[in-house]
Amino acid sequence: MAIDPPYLLFLGDAADELAAKTARGVAHWRPDRCLGQVRLPGCKADLGLPDKTIDQGAAEGARSVVVGVANRGGVISEAWTDALERALDAGMDVAAGLHARLNDVPRLAEAAARNGRRLHDVRHPTRQFSVADGKTRPGKRLLTVGTDCSVGKMYTSLALDAELKRREVDADFRATGQTGILICGEGVSVDAVVADFISGAAEWLTPANEPDHWDVVEGQGSLFHVSFAGVSLGLLHGSQPDALVLCHEPTREHMRGLPTYGLPTLADTIARNEELARLTNPAVATVGVAVNTAAMDAGAARRYLRETEDALGLPAVDPVRDGVARLVDVLP
Amino acid sequence: MAIDPPYLLFLGDAADELAAKTARGVAHWRPDRCLGQVRLPGCKADLGLPDKTIDQGAAEGARSVVVGVANRGGVISEAWTDALERALDAGMDVAAGLHARLNDVPRLAEAAARNGRRLHDVRHPTRQFSVADGKTRPGKRLLTVGTDCSVGKMYTSLALDAELKRREVDADFRATGQTGILICGEGVSVDAVVADFISGAAEWLTPANEPDHWDVVEGQGSLFHVSFAGVSLGLLHGSQPDALVLCHEPTREHMRGLPTYGLPTLADTIARNEELARLTNPAVATVGVAVNTAAMDAGAARRYLRETEDALGLPAVDPVRDGVARLVDVLP
Numbered sequence: 001m002a003i004d005p006p007y008l009l010f011l012g013d014a015a016d017e018l019a020a021k022t023a024r025g026v027a028h029w030r031p032d033r034c035l036g037q038v039r040l041p042g043c044k045a046d047l048g049l050p051d052k053t054i055d056q057g058a059a060e061g062a063r064s065v066v067v068g069v070a071n072r073g074g075v076i077s078e079a080w081t082d083a084l085e086r087a088l089d090a091g092m093d094v095a096a097g098l099h100a101r102l103n104d105v106p107r108l109a110e111a112a113a114r115n116g117r118r119l120h121d122v123r124h125p126t127r128q129f130s131v132a133d134g135k136t137r138p139g140k141r142l143l144t145v146g147t148d149c150s151v152g153k154m155y156t157s158l159a160l161d162a163e164l165k166r167r168e169v170d171a172d173f174r175a176t177g178q179t180g181i182l183i184c185g186e187g188v189s190v191d192a193v194v195a196d197f198i199s200g201a202a203e204w205l206t207p208a209n210e211p212d213h214w215d216v217v218e219g220q221g222s223l224f225h226v227s228f229a230g231v232s233l234g235l236l237h238g239s240q241p242d243a244l245v246l247c248h249e250p251t252r253e254h255m256r257g258l259p260t261y262g263l264p265t266l267a268d269t270i271a272r273n274e275e276l277a278r279l280t281n282p283a284v285a286t287v288g289v290a291v292n293t294a295a296m297d298a299g300a301a302r303r304y305l306r307e308t309e310d311a312l313g314l315p316a317v318d319p320v321r322d323g324v325a326r327l328v329d330v331l332p
Numbered sequence: 333m334a335i336d337p338p339y340l341l342f343l344g345d346a347a348d349e350l351a352a353k354t355a356r357g358v359a360h361w362r363p364d365r366c367l368g369q370v371r372l373p374g375c376k377a378d379l380g381l382p383d384k385t386i387d388q389g390a391a392e393g394a395r396s397v398v399v400g401v402a403n404r405g406g407v408i409s410e411a412w413t414d415a416l417e418r419a420l421d422a423g424m425d426v427a428a429g430l431h432a433r434l435n436d437v438p439r440l441a442e443a444a445a446r447n448g449r450r451l452h453d454v455r456h457p458t459r460q461f462s463v464a465d466g467k468t469r470p471g472k473r474l475l476t477v478g479t480d481c482s483v484g485k486m487y488t489s490l491a492l493d494a495e496l497k498r499r500e501v502d503a504d505f506r507a508t509g510q511t512g513i514l515i516c517g518e519g520v521s522v523d524a525v526v527a528d529f530i531s532g533a534a535e536w537l538t539p540a541n542e543p544d545h546w547d548v549v550e551g552q553g554s555l556f557h558v559s560f561a562g563v564s565l566g567l568l569h570g571s572q573p574d575a576l577v578l579c580h581e582p583t584r585e586h587m588r589g590l591p592t593y594g595l596p597t598l599a600d601t602i603a604r605n606e607e608l609a610r611l612t613n614p615a616v617a618t619v620g621v622a623v624n625t626a627a628m629d630a631g632a633a634r635r636y637l638r639e640t641e642d643a644l645g646l647p648a649v650d651p652v653r654d655g656v657a658r659l660v661d662v663l664p
Binding site: 131132133134135190191192193194195196198199200223224226227228229230231232233234235237238257258260261276279280 | 463464465466467522523524525526527528530531532555556558559560561562563564565566567569570589590592593608611612
């Protein structure tokens with residue numbers, strides 16, 4: 001599964017800017033792949049890209065329409081179906097990361113078959129994986145891990161990948177969730193894999209590579225999140241990381257979705273991840289901390305980062321405010 | 333999903349006794365549910381149960397045919413289809429725990445629909461689960477955990493359940509794998525659940541109960557097995573065990589299927605499981621050790637158990653040689 005660029009980013013009738021968060025991620029991280037945006041009447045989001053109709057995009061060479069909008073319930077809106085069917089008839093593929101499947105909408109499935117085009121439901125793995133074999137593979141791997149879900153692991157991973165590439169280091173971002181897959185055009189939504197194959201899917205996603213090549217693997221969940229720790233552990237074992245980057249959001253009052261569960265400390269999160277990661281890579285080491293300080297003012301953010309550095313003896317940055325160069329500086 | 337007793341145990345054309353291991357488990361643990369065995373020409377296995385034809389079994393009141401035989405590749409043999417279709421036509425359900433699905437065999441799917449009967453593919457969960465919420469539930473729970481896969485967790489769990497019931501303690505065996513499900517007639521094959529829902533499925537399987545009720549939960553895999561640790565961790569978090577029983581096979585030279593991975597020590601396995609289990613149940617404690625000494629002579633087994641008790645300060649038994657009364661004695 002690889003989504004062919006260039007993309008038309010489909011914003012549909014997005015109720016607000018937040019609803020188009022996925023499209024914004026694609027436009028931010030892969031501007032070179034984005035030919036324009038498609039907005040339906042009533043759309044309240046704007047990525048600042050050229051507005052195109054489906055037909056204009058197709059005529060200008062777009063090869064895939066990426067549904068970059070979420071609506072309540074994750075369903076595929078009736079309002080979207082006309083436009084997406086038109087895209088298939090115009091010779092483009094369609095990709096989406098919604099809970100609902102494009103392939104389950106009969107008009108879209110028929111239009112794809114009729115035109116020989118593909119529907120990418122990136123949240124739903126279509127291939128079979130093997131169980132993990134735990135064999136050591138050449139190449140270097142970095143995994144972002146978190147105190148909690150939704151603390152900036154994807155953003156940090158993409159920033160690390162971009163910084164490595166800027167330094168002309170051979171690197172690949174390895175997407176493990178739907179937004180990451182839509183951004184990079186391929187990957188595996190590991191939380192949607194059958195449980196027996198979590199670590200096997202992570203091995204498949206980060207195969208043997210050149211000794212100096214870095215896979216930058218998007219982490220998922222947290223070992224301390226009771227709903228998703230199994231996914232986090234399978235990803236940790238399968239990706240065999242040499243380097244961990246810890247991601248954190250300091251104003252979070254409890255684990256996401258779990259009001260009675262407090263957050264672990266940074267030190268405990270590092271210790272737990274390293275302890276469990278050693279099973280498949282005894283040389284694993286945490287190289288730094290990425291903090292999402294969006295909810296803090298600049299002074300508080302700077303103080304928090306400095307205190308974190310002092311307490312842990314590791315570089316601590318906000319990837320948005322500071323970039324991640326100081327983390328890449330210390331990679332083994 | 334609950335498989336209605338009484339059962340006819342279907343041995344098909346089993347190549348040897350080992351191929352009928354699942355049927356043997358059902359006959360051993362639930363003799364009251366087993367009306368007889370069905371053997372096809374060439375069958376080399378014998379459970380010692382009365383031989384029945386499909387029609388005899390149906391006439392005597394059997395309600396389900398349980399496919400208790402494995403063949404190479406886990407497929408549904410052509411040789412079996414006639415008999416299983418006959419069972420559906422005679423008004424019985426059919427259950428199997430193979431990789432291949434009964435529901436994917438057109439003749440069986442059609443016969444089930446025609447007769448209003450059910451095909452239970454117990455390895456493949458059919459219901460949707462929620463993500464785990466981590467809320468504490470009343471009732472007591474015991475989980476068997478292992479140094480490795482296939483060290484006796486199912487047998488130990490069934491033995492503990494039987495001993496609790498013998499003492500008139502209110503208890504349920506909670507099956508998490510296909511053989512366990514066929515033995516007890518219900519359960520969830522947790523390794524076949526979508527990864528996001530492992531711990532949610534474990535919560536569903538072990539719901540709130542009376543304060544003195546014990547759920548005895550069949551463990552899966554091992555936190556030290558790189559292929560399956562994610563499943564083991566989700567099950568540990570979701571089942572919120574009060575008590576752990578550690579299962580081990582002392583003659584195993586490496587982790588099952590992983591020639592380069594040695595086994596963890598018993599002490600490390602206890603420490604790791606307790607450390608991770610505390611997230612959802614801070615009061616978790618390991619109560620004892622169940623050792624599969626089948627490959628040792630009686631003297632060596634006795635010495636090994638005594639040394640284990642001395643080293644860990646916990647009762648250590650072989651459930652087959654000794655029973656598990658000494659483990660039940662020390663339950664909280």
